[in-house]
Amino acid sequence: MDLASLTTExxxxxxxxxxxxxxxxxxxxxxxxxRHLPSGVHTSAQQTSDEITMYAADWERDALGYWTARRRDGGDLVGIGGVRLKPTATWNLYYRVSADHHGQGYAGELVEAAMQAAATVAPDAPVVAYLLEHNEASRRTAERAGLTQVWRGPDRDVPGGVRLVYADRDLPTATLAALH
Structure with missing residues (x-):
């Protein structure tokens, strides 16, 4: 099954x-x-290009990665997301939706496709969402996808930030330690 091009509703x-x-x-x-991680704003096209190169390599290596999501009716960019296999042998669930499309259920639609794809490619690998506690929308999306909080603690990248780890199953202690 070629997962490099899919359609949802x-x-x-x-x-x-x-x-x-x-x-x-x-x-x-x-x-x-x-707005939940202002330091994440890309300041150059090269920064974005470098990420795209990394994400394209995921597809070559794992036959799955992040997708560009566009509306079926017109092709407008909705966002980016999907899953990528991490060195922790977990799928990192990611979703970033354009501000013009927030609150319309697109993240959930993207996440549902990602969860199904991860289960097809490597069902033994847990799906994990790593998010900041104050990002309520991201937390709700993870919970609606059936993920449950498995860890809460200080964020290693955001001073004073609290990181949450959500997963589709219990994670071994060593895996949790590697994630935070």
């Missing part, structure tokens, strides 16, 4: 590629999509 999901650079840079440079 409202989205066309395609494996992230450099062809998406302009749209993905505009998304990642928009401070509205980083």
């Amino acid at each position: 409202r989205l066309v999901l395609t494996a992230v590629s450099q062809d998406d650079l302009a749209d993905l840079h505009a998304l990642h440079a928009d401070p509205r999509v980083w």
Whole structure:
């Protein structure tokens, strides 16, 4: 099964590629999509391009990774997301939706496709969402996807931040330690 191009009820999901650079840079440079992590704003197209290169390598290595999500009716960029296999042998669940499309259920639609794809490619690998506690929308999306909180503690990247780890199953202590 080729997971590099899928459709959902409202989205066309395609494996992230450099062809998406302009749209993905505009998304990642928009401070509205980083209000919970302002330091994440991309300040150059090269920064976005470097991430796309890394994400494209995931597809080559694991036959799954992050997708660019566009509306089926018109092709407007909705966001980026999916799963990528981490060295911890867990799928990292990621979703970033453009501010113009917040609150319309697109993240949930993207997450549902990602969860199904992860179960198809490597069902023994847990799906994990790593998010900041104050990001209520991200937490609700993870919970609606059936993930439960398995860890809460200080964030190693955000001074004073509290990180939550959600997973689709219990995680071994060693895996949890590697995640935070």
